[in-house]
Each structure stands twice: as C-alpha cells, then as structure tokens.
Amino acid sequence: MRVTNQAELALTPTAVALGKFDGVHRGHQQVIKPISSSTEMGLNLSSRELEQGNIHSTVVTFDPHPQEFFSGKPRTLLTPLNEKVKQLQLLGVEQLVLLPFDRELCELSPVEFVEKILVQQLQATQISVGQDFRFGSKRSGTAYDLQIIAARYNIPVTIVSLEIDTQHDSTAQNTTPEMTRISTSLIRSILEEGNVERAQQLLGRPYTLHGVVVKGQQLGRTIGFPTANLELPKDKFLPSNGVYAVRIFEASGASELLEFLALGVMNIGNRPTVNGENVTIEVHLFDWAADLYGKKLVVELEKFLRPETKFASLEALKNQIQLDCSLAKAFFS
Numbered sequence: 521m522r523v524t525n526q527a528e529l530a531l532t533p534t535a536v537a538l539g540k541f542d543g544v545h546r547g548h549q550q551v552i553k554p555i556s557s558s559t560e561m562g563l564n565l566s567s568r569e570l571e572q573g574n575i576h577s578t579v580v581t582f583d584p585h586p587q588e589f590f591s592g593k594p595r596t597l598l599t600p601l602n603e604k605v606k607q608l609q610l611l612g613v614e615q616l617v618l619l620p621f622d623r624e625l626c627e628l629s630p631v632e633f634v635e636k637i638l639v640q641q642l643q644a645t646q647i648s649v650g651q652d653f654r655f656g657s658k659r660s661g662t663a664y665d666l667q668i669i670a671a672r673y674n675i676p677v678t679i680v681s682l683e684i685d686t687q688h689d690s691t692a693q694n695t696t697p698e699m700t701r702i703s704t705s706l707i708r709s710i711l712e713e714g715n716v717e718r719a720q721q722l723l724g725r726p727y728t729l730h731g732v733v734v735k736g737q738q739l740g741r742t743i744g745f746p747t748a749n750l751e752l753p754k755d756k757f758l759p760s761n762g763v764y765a766v767r768i769f770e771a772s773g774a775s776e777l778l779e780f781l782a783l784g785v786m787n788i789g790n791r792p793t794v795n796g797e798n799v800t801i802e803v804h805l806f807d808w809a810a811d812l813y814g815k816k817l818v819v820e821l822e823k824f825l826r827p828e829t830k831f832a833s834l835e836a837l838k839n840q841i842q843l844d845c846s847l848a849k850a851f852f853s
C-alpha cells in the first residue's frame with residue numbers, strides 16, 4: 521500500500537474515507553467499505569472505475585493524532601502506523617494519506633479544507649465519513665456540512681451511521697450512547713480492564729501486539745519457561761498488566777506474511793518477583809524450543825488469565841506459570 525504524508529503526491533483521482541481510524545475497529549470498517557475496491561459494499565456509484573483502477577481508494581487521516589497535537593503529550597495508539605497500514609491493506613485500501621496535523625491544517629475553515637485538500641490535492645470523486653465526523657478549525661464542520669460543501673463540486677458524501685455494540689446491555693442503568701457506540705476510547709477502556717474478548721468483538725478481530733524479539737535477563741530458561749521478550753513501537757497502547765492466553769505468529773519476508781508458530785502464554789508487567797524495573801512483554805510458546813531472537817512476532821490476545829503478582833520465590837512463580845499454561849491450554853481446547 522502507498523503511504524504518504526504529502527497529499528499533493530497522492531495518486532489521483534481518489535475515493536476518500538476520512539477520519540482518525542485508530543484501531544480500525546468495526547465502526548471504522550463500515551466507513552471504509554464504501555470506498556474500498558474489494559468489498560461487496562464498495563460496489564456503488566464508482567464501482568466500475570474503482571475496479572478498473574482509475575480511482576484510488578484512499579484513507580485520509582491525521583498525523584500526529586489531533587489529541588496529541590493539542591495536549592502536547594505523546595498519545596498511545598491501538599494501531600500504530602505499521603499495524604494501521606496492515607489492517608487497511610486487508611480492507612482493500614490502496615493508499616494512506618497522513619495529513620500533518622499542524623497549526624496551518626487546524627486553522628483551515630471547513631470550506632478551505634474541502635477545497636484545498638479534498639478537491640485540489642486529492643481530486644476526490646467520492647467521500648465517506650462517520651456520522652460524528654468533525655473537521656475544519658475548532659472542529660466546526662459536521663459530516664452534514666461536508667456533504668453540503670462537497671455537493672458544490674459534485675462529490676457525493678456517504679455518511680455512515682455509528683456502529684453500536686450489540687453485546688452491551690443497553691437496559692443497564694447509567695447507560696449513555698457513548699457506552700454503546702463502538703469507539704476507540706471504549707476499546708481502550710475495555711483493554712485497560714484486560715477484557716480482550718470484548719475488545720475482540722468491537723474490533724472484529726483479536727487485539728494484537730506486533731514486536732521484535734529482544735534479549736531479556738535470560739532467567740526464563742532457568743525456571744523452565746523461556747520467554748521471548750517483545751520490543752513494541754513506543755506509541756503502542758498496552759492492555760492491563762497481567763497474564764494472557766495468546767496465539768503467536770511470525771511476520772516473515774518483505775511482505776510480512778503471517779505464519780502461525782504456536783499457542784502460548786504472555787505476561788505484561790514489571791515482574792515484581794524478580795524486582796523488575798520496567799514493563800516487559802514476554803511470551804512463552806508451547807511445544808517450542810528454537811531461538812526467536814530478532815524475529816518479528818504478532819501476538820493475538822485471546823483471554824486474560826490473571827493479574828501479575830509478586831511471588832515469594834522463583835519456585836512459587838514457576839508453579840503459577842505451570843498453572844497458567846494449563847489454564848491457557850484448557851481455554852484453547
């Protein structure tokens with residue numbers, strides 16, 4: 521997939537899905553469908569041209585995340601750039617345009633944004649946004665404003681209604697639309713509780729960690745549980761500390777095709793038992809003995825097993841890890 525942070529260098533004309541799309545969750549997927557060349561729902565007005573490759577299906581997003589720009593503080597993401605690119609590719613998106621979110625961009629009025637970015641630079645022929653999309657200075661433009669402004673250029677705008685979390689008990693007390701609407705912040709708060717199963721329902725796929733195996737303290741092997749220590753992108757959002765049942769894949773070759781390696785268990789945390797000082801992410805693979813250093817692994821989080829604990833001895837930790845492995849195996853079977 522083509523990725524550029526210069527809208528003027530994008531392949532044109534384009535069919536555009538606009539938004540932040542952190543997580544590429546089920547709601548985002550609905551917004552992307554109308555402009556995608558590879559989905560049933562993409563077969564709309566411009567389907568023939570999309571299929572012939574005349575119009576380039578393009579996701580347009582902002583970098584850095586607008587919240588990071590305004591707060592001045594680094595923000596973690598459900599899908600850092602490498603993961604976002606992979607997910608968009610799977611949805612049949614041809615190019616990703618990262619609009620540098622700076623003073624100049626955030627001061628454009630809604631009309632200027634449409635004229636400069638969407639019409640002049642991207643030559644949009646079709647646009648798709650979620651119902652709650654806001655744009656232009658001070659977020660003053662709504663999805664409906666976009667529809668009206670774009671109509672002056674004969675560009676149709678699809679406004680996709682918000683995807684609801686049907687698993688959520690909407691009859692429960694204190695339920696607000698914010699709690700039932702699938703959103704990045706809802707998924708973040710669910711992952712903070714370790715509820716990876718519910719996060720999976722909202723994402724439409726398991727929550728994953730993509731990292732490279734680096735050296736640890738080489739203690740794992742001495743207790744019979746070698747663990748591959750993962751180095752993740754600095755801006756990756758981590759779920760609750762604790763132990764998870766996981767599926768491990770290797771991303772290999774230039775195309776980073778995923779090859780299943782093993783089931784296993786993962787710990788995220790400070791390792792209080794060995795007085796660890798920083799958070800590490802460690803995976804123990806079942807029925808695996810080969811070296812993994814330097815490999816790119818993709819870990820799918822399937823079930824939260826327990827919080828991380830400080831044990832009185834390495835022996836006690838070892839017994840608990842044995843139990844974790846049995847629980848994970850029972851879960852997978």
Ligand SMILES: Cc1cc2nc3c(=O)[nH]c(=O)nc-3n(C[C@H](O)[C@H](O)[C@H](O)COP(=O)(O)O)c2cc1C
Nearest residue numbers: 736737738739740747785787791792793804828829
């Ligand atoms: C399934 C699993 C569960 C773990 N649970 C804990 C825990 O509850 N408390 C803790 O201090 N460390 C826990 N650890 C981390 C171990 O302390 C760590 O794997 C060990 O110190 C080896 O580290 P090394 O790979 O850097 O050599 C766990 C590791 C695994 C694989």
Ligand SMILES: Nc1ncnc2c1ncn2[C@@H]1O[C@H](COP(=O)(O)OP(=O)(O)O)[C@@H](O)[C@H]1O
Nearest residue numbers: 736737738740741746747748805809811812813
């Ligand atoms: N079943 C396994 N699960 C995880 N890593 C394994 C396994 N078998 C062998 N290894 C290798 O052993 C290394 C982990 O051993 P460990 O003693 O925990 O060292 P480190 O502290 O460097 O992670 C992994 O990075 C990997 O190369």
